[in-house]
Amino acid sequence: MTVRTIVTIPQPVLRRKAARVTDFGPDLQKLIDDMIDTMRAAPGVGLAAPQVGVSRRVIVVEYEDPEAGIPHQLYAVVNPEIVAFSKATEVGVEGCLSIPGIVGEVERALTVEVRGVDRRGRPFSLRPSGWLARIFQHEIDHLNGVLFTDRAARIERVSPAEAAEMDRV
Ligand SMILES: [Zn+2]
Numbered sequence: 001m002t003v004r005t006i007v008t009i010p011q012p013v014l015r016r017k018a019a020r021v022t023d024f025g026p027d028l029q030k031l032i033d034d035m036i037d038t039m040r041a042a043p044g045v046g047l048a049a050p051q052v053g054v055s056r057r058v059i060v061v062e063y064e065d066p067e068a069g070i071p072h073q074l075y076a077v078v079n080p081e082i083v084a085f086s087k088a089t090e091v092g093v094e095g096c097l098s099i100p101g102i103v104g105e106v107e108r109a110l111t112v113e114v115r116g117v118d119r120r121g122r123p124f125s126l127r128p129s130g131w132l133a134r135i136f137q138h139e140i141d142h143l144n145g146v147l148f149t150d151r152a153a154r155i156e157r158v159s160p161a162e163a164a165e166m167d168r169v
Pocket residue numbers: 095096097098138142169
């Protein structure tokens with residue numbers, strides 16, 4: 001497994017709509033393993049393939065929040081789609097590994113329904129809420145060339161030390 005370089009704005013790959021995955025062979029398996037390593041090294045809690053320069057519909061998410069009763073979870077989702085958004089929304093402060101040095105307040109659905117397939121092509125579905133739902137929305141936006149700054153109100157600069165305190169995606 002390999003830690004790949006995280007691409008940052010204004011790399012055009014971050015603005016492209018990523019292609020659906022149809023081949024679940026060794027290249028995809030290596031991409032997913034490398035994305036997990038890259039996310040952990042950053043460190044981050046989510047990463048989309050365009051962030052390592054690969055315009056394919058793949059995301060990885062790793063998250064835990066013991067205080068909220070959410071155990072450690074690692075997801076690799078291929079061709080993910082959000083098929084339902086709750087009407088209820090929440091404003092939270094987001095940063096992005098591909099946009100160093102800034103954060104912004106983004107309004108997101110509180111709960112979403114995500115469908116896709118896992119790394120072997122088996123159907124996957126999940127109904128995350130709260131921060132986990134925010135991570136999935138942020139990563140799936142990346143697959144459509146959308147960055148959090150497109151949705152954010154009140155963008156602010158942060159120092160590297162402040163950025164390191166955040167869950168980055
Ligand atoms: Zn991001």
